Amino acid sequence: xxxxxxxxxxxxxxxxxxxxxxxxxxxxxxxxxxxxxxxxxxxxxxxxxxxxxxxxxxxxxxxxxxxxxxxxxxxxxxxxxxxxxxxxxxxxxxxxxxxxxxxxxxxxxxxxxxxxxxxxxxxxxxxxxxxxxxxxxxxxxxxxxxxxxxxxxxxxxxxxxxxxxxxxxxxxxxxxxxxxxxxxxxxxxxxxxxxxxxxxxxxxxxxxxxxxxxxxxxxxxxxxxxxxxxxxxxxxxxxxxxxxxxxxxxxxxx
Amino acid sequence: xxxxxxxxxxxxxxxxxxxxxxxxxxxxxxxxxxxxxxxxxxxxxxxxxxxxxxxxxxxxxxxxxxxxxxxxxxxxxxxxxxxxxxxxxxxxxxxxxxxxxxxxxxxxxxxxxxxxxxxxxxxxxxxxxxxxxxxxxxxxxxxxxxxxxxxxxxxxxxxxxxxxxxxxxxxxxxxxxxxxxxxxxxxxxxxxxxxxxxxxxxxxxxxxxxxxxxxxxxxxxxxxxxxxxxxxxxxxxxxxxxxxxxxxxxxxxxxxxxxxxxxxxxxxxxxxxxxxxxxxxxxxxxxxxx
Numbered sequence: 403x404x405x406x407x408x409x410x411x412x413x414x415x416x417x418x419x420x421x422x423x424x425x426x427x428x429x430x431x432x433x434x435x436x437x438x439x440x441x442x443x444x445x446x447x448x449x450x451x452x453x454x455x456x457x458x459x460x461x462x463x464x465x466x467x468x469x470x471x472x473x474x475x476x477x478x479x480x481x482x483x484x485x486x487x488x489x490x491x492x493x494x495x496x497x498x499x500x501x502x503x504x505x506x507x508x509x510x511x512x513x514x515x516x517x518x519x520x521x522x523x524x525x526x527x528x529x530x531x532x533x534x535x536x537x538x539x540x541x542x543x544x545x546x547x548x549x550x551x552x553x554x555x556x557x558x559x560x561x562x563x564x565x566x567x568x569x570x571x572x573x574x575x576x577x578x579x580x581x582x583x584x585x586x587x588x589x590x591x592x593x594x595x596x597x598x599x600x601x602x603x604x605x606x607x608x609x610x611x612x613x614x615x616x617x618x619x620x621x622x623x624x625x626x627x628x629x630x631x632x633x634x635x636x637x638x639x640x641x642x643x644x645x646x647x648x649x650x651x652x653x654x655x656x
Numbered sequence: 657x658x659x660x661x662x663x664x665x666x667x668x669x670x671x672x673x674x675x676x677x678x679x680x681x682x683x684x685x686x687x688x689x690x691x692x693x694x695x696x697x698x699x700x701x702x703x704x705x706x707x708x709x710x711x712x713x714x715x716x717x718x719x720x721x722x723x724x725x726x727x728x729x730x731x732x733x734x735x736x737x738x739x740x741x742x743x744x745x746x747x748x749x750x751x752x753x754x755x756x757x758x759x760x761x762x763x764x765x766x767x768x769x770x771x772x773x774x775x776x777x778x779x780x781x782x783x784x785x786x787x788x789x790x791x792x793x794x795x796x797x798x799x800x801x802x803x804x805x806x807x808x809x810x811x812x813x814x815x816x817x818x819x820x821x822x823x824x825x826x827x828x829x830x831x832x833x834x835x836x837x838x839x840x841x842x843x844x845x846x847x848x849x850x851x852x853x854x855x856x857x858x859x860x861x862x863x864x865x866x867x868x869x870x871x872x873x874x875x876x877x878x879x880x881x882x883x884x885x886x887x888x889x890x891x892x893x894x895x896x897x898x899x900x901x902x903x904x905x906x907x908x909x910x911x912x913x914x915x916x917x918x919x920x921x922x923x924x925x926x927x928x929x930x931x932x933x934x935x936x937x938x939x940x941x942x943x944x945x946x
Contacts (some may be wrong), residue, residue: 450828476830484828489820492944493814500811501818502829508811509831511839515806548944568829611796 403428403479403514403572403603404449409458411441411448415488417442420627421458426572426605426620430598433614433635436624437648443485444606446574450482451475463571477504479571483578483608487557491550496542497562498549499532500525519645532567538593539563556583560608562593575599575606579613610640622650623647661786667898668793669855672800674890676847677793679804681876682885682943684815684840686735687743689877690750691848696867698723698758699856703773706857712776716853723849724842731841734781735834742899750872757864768894769863770829772859773856781860788856796854800847806889807843816840817885870922874901877929883939892940897925 404426405571409420417422420443426432434442447453449460451472459468467475492500506528507513508521536542539559544552549560558578565573578594579587587610594604594617608614614621615635623638625647631638638644664904673695697837703721721924734745757764764770776792779785807813818826819833856862874897882893901921909917932939 432672452824471832472824472827473830473832476828482828484824488822488825490818490825492821493817497814499813499819503811504830506811506815509815509836511807511812511843514810514812521810564829 403463403607405461406449407443407459407461409445409451409460410447410456411444412456413613419448419455422624422627422629424622424629424632426490426603429482429603429620431594431604431606431617431619432569433525434493434589434605434608434624435453435611435614435638436620436630439626440624440647441627443576446482446576446607447558450480450574461490469505481557481565481568481570481572482574485580487554487561487574488551489552489560491548493549495536495545495549495552496532496545496558498562499535499563499567500528501562503528503531504568526555535563535566538596540564540574540589541543554587558582559586560589561592566593566597572603572604572605575604575609577609579608579610589614611635658783658786660853661790663898663902665786665790665793665858666855667895668797669851669858670791670878670894671797671891672854673851673875674805674852674882674894675797675800676844677875678879678884678890679807679816679840679847679888680844681879682883682889683808683816683820684837686837686841687739688746688844689743689876690748690753690864690870691844692747692867692869692871693746693753694723694727694848694854695871695875696757696864697726697845698811698852699851699867700770700864701849702853703765703770703856703862706774707770707772712774712857716776716850716857717840717851719856720846720849720913723852724846727844727845728838730845731838732756735837735841740858747869748873750867750869754867757867764864767864769866770856771861773860773862775860776859785913785937792855793858799864801887801891802849803846808885808887812836820885856875870893870925872923873922873925873929875926877925877932879939880929880932881939883941883943884937885943886939886941889939896940 407423409419409422410417424446424470433580437440446636450591451470454469454628459466462478462480493501507524515523539562541556541560550558552560562578578590598604622637623634623644624631630643630647669722676693677688680688686812698719700812701722704716705715705718730749737745758766761849775781775785775789779788815836818829818831819836868911876899879890881896882891
């Protein structure tokens, strides 16, 4: 589904991402791990069109999306969340979800005034779906609360709900469990597993290694902008290169 | 009574003007500091068409469309600028438009202005046509109110609010941010043009001095005082500000002081605007209960 070829991104003299190639194939859940500053989020920003790349190519669903604007990439079915949760604070939880519904007729001024019936029907459908998602992420009682007033964990779930609403083919999650309590993490894991059942692919950045081992079928490891490992989570934690990236060289210890 | 009707007409013109700005400022978070330009373009275009002998209703439509088109034309380059820079670009645009009115005498007669603008429906100029014109303004303002409310409550309006809250999220959700902004500026300018046309055909005389920074500040004040991003805020704001403006005419200021005190008016409005932004940015009608 998603393939990147020899991607490089420089910020001034710093090569944040160096010549990274990876292919998700049909793996249901893929993890992306690496120490802080290794270029994981930058890679996500490049894939989703938020950063322009210096060289390399990105393919999604057999189409080349290199250099496409973010909204166009999103419309192809590639949704993302942000590392620092970004709800729309002055919209209610329900409105947050509704705004994520894909290809809304009601966002065209012409349809709004010349096809009011179609817009109303579509909106009713979206509302029903939002209701279901609110239920899944356990936010139904807070549906009409401004999202800025929700707790941090609830905001994370709401952001995930927004991604669900978009009916994506692939979702990129940037540290979905960072800063949320264990009970909510279990809730989140259940939701993610349910998504893969529906055939939605997941690619996510995560620091919680036990969770990565539990969920992922495949994991990529990055260190200082380069891809240093690709394989199963079990092999990853035994790989000398990966250990070195996290803990430093072994002979320093001796 | 006639005087009261006159204030009502002007308040309704500003209601339309404020509603149009609210779509940009309130719902989309665009700080348009040159909104008066489109008010002026609408007024001049409509006046010129009607003085050429076109029916007044047709002229007003033409004025609206001219203002809307000008809005779209400005929006495409100006909206590539972010935040404050957009505000500065619009401010400069309004000044350019005013200088155009002032200097292109072949078209606008420059500082002389355009006298003898006909009223629509054969409504006589002067006091005798006042009540009919007031009725017309009520109808137009109500129509614009319903139209903007329809937009605000639609998925389109929701998408505008997403853009206002967070442009990155908007993009991640597949919204074409530039296109949404250009469309709302075009619509906002269209209705500012309508307000301008209503004004011109009411007063029956316009000149470049009617479309200055002062008018921009007044309409901004209407929106911010009333409540940004709400249905009724701009309406309430327009009535409060316009009635206040008329009220201060009756302050017992000695004639000799008039010259000194009059320029203070603009300062007072600016001061109120700053105070509001600092102390109560949500205005009288808040968008959300706290």
